[in-house]
Amino acid sequence: MLATSERSRAAALSAIRAGTTTWATRAVQRGERLSFHSVVHGERYVFADLAELFAKAGEEKAGDRLAGLAAYSSAERVAARLALADVRLSDIVSSPLIEDGVTELIASTHDDNQFATISSLSVGEFREMVMKPDFTVFWNSGLAAGITPETAAAVAKIMSDRELVVSAKPLRTVTRCRNTMGETGVFGVRLQPNHPYDDLERILLSVLDGLSLGCGDAVIGVNPARESVTQVDRILRGLGMLVGQLGVPAQTCVLGHVTTQLAAMEAGAPVDLLFGSIAGTEGANRALGVTLNLLAEGRQAVLDHHRERVGDFIGDQVMYFEAGQGSALSAQAHHGVDQLTLQARAYGVARVFDPFLVDSALGFAGPEHLADSRQFIRAGLEDHFVGKLLGLPMGCDINYTSQVGADRNTGDDLLMLLAAAGCNYVVDVPATVGVKVNNQSTGFHNAAGMRDLFGLYPAPEFAAWMAGRGLWRAAQIVDPAGLIGASLQDDLDSALRSAH
DSSP: OOOHHHHHHHHHHHHHHHTOOGGGGSOOOOOOOOOEEEEETTEEEEESSHHHHHHHHSOOOHHHHHTTOSOSSHHHHHHHHHHHHTSBHHHHHHSOSOOSHHHHHHHHTOOHHHHHTTTTOBHHHHHHHHTSTTHHHHHHTTGGGGOOHHHHHHHHHTSOHHHHHHHHTTOOOOEESSSEEOOTTBOEEEEOOOOTTOOHHHHHHHHHHHHHTTOOSSEEEEOOSSOOHHHHHHHHHHHHHHHHHHTOOOOEEEOSOHHHHHHHHHTTOOOSOEEEEOOSSHHHHHHTTOOHHHHHHHHHHHHHHHHTSTTSOSOOOOEEEEEOTTHHHHTTOOTTOOHHHHHHHHHHHHHHTOOSEEEEETTTTOTTTSOBHHHHHHHHHHHHHHHHHTTOOEEEEOOEETTSBOOHHHHHHHHHHHHHTTOSEEEEEOHHHHHHTTEEOEEHHHHHHHHHHHTOBOOHHHHHHHHHTTSEETTEEOOOOHHHHHHHHHHHHHHHHHHO
């Protein structure tokens, strides 16, 4: 028998695919207009509504400042947090910040029974609950389905970096596609073998390099330099041939637009995961060329496609989502709501589609949203905690442009904090890719270092494959020299011949 949240998800997906809006008949109850205040150092601060309170309680972000939403002083930020800590979760749920299709979708899949167990708590009391050692017991019983994106964002705003790390660590969401991700002790890697000219041979050579260093268990995902069905089809087939030749239990993906990926699949390309960039408002999703109906239809098409490939898959999680703080602001569709809260709403969309992977795309839009090292690291920890609290398989793309006020330690610092926080996976790229696109990112050796430092492992099926190929021994990576290296090269050559 399906759990309440699973029944709600199934009903919502059926409604989206059918073009009906069954959730629209469930009107979101709106409470009386709320105002909030607190006193700091003898000065009284008043916040007109929840949107203003949320925005001014958040850590400093360049995007919120650009949108005119941020607190004008540290004292006002403290005042906003004091007021936010006293707000009841029931008031947040009954007073939606935005009225659009995303809000309706989130409301339609909200587990009211689970929420009833925490609805009377204030944000501050919920923070205390989240930080207790036994919170994981309640969360594992299905509480995540009763937590709305806005309540998750609210509690994150009054937590320190340390609290975000410690509270996120025990929250595990396990997903399955071609392998198993998210188990305790597993730290996965999305291998990103991009090439500036989409040269297939060089892409596959980068894949082989990454696999030999233990990368790729989360997904082997390529960002194509050119967006076309032909190009996406060609890369998907090449990746599929290499993975098949090597026998790697790993997912592949080419991160074109949803419609491009589906067209390539119709042409015969193997699609393991369907990728989509999403945002927290209906308007921002429209700007990305994404609708809820498109995502629902695409998910079902990939599931049907998987049933034709018997034996390749061990689970039905087929979606891979990416969202970044500031995307709604870039699309001029933020509705006066801060970027952390909108990011949480994007995760609310992702949750409906039962994804295999979700990652926080940090720094994707440059310094206008996250201006410096402190903002970048804080956003990464917030996104990770909020996503995990909502029950998502969270990862992170630790990537920022050279214009951001950061240095070489910024990415390393966040990588270590996320590994300590139980992050499901990170994105690693060949060193030359970051140089060519003028970005800073994590490389193939970084994940191996984190696994050694924290005693973590690749996905179990992937680790077994590495051991079988002689690449993994006594929980350590083995240099693929001699016969091992020659064997891998032979498989690469065979895959290239097949691709051509």
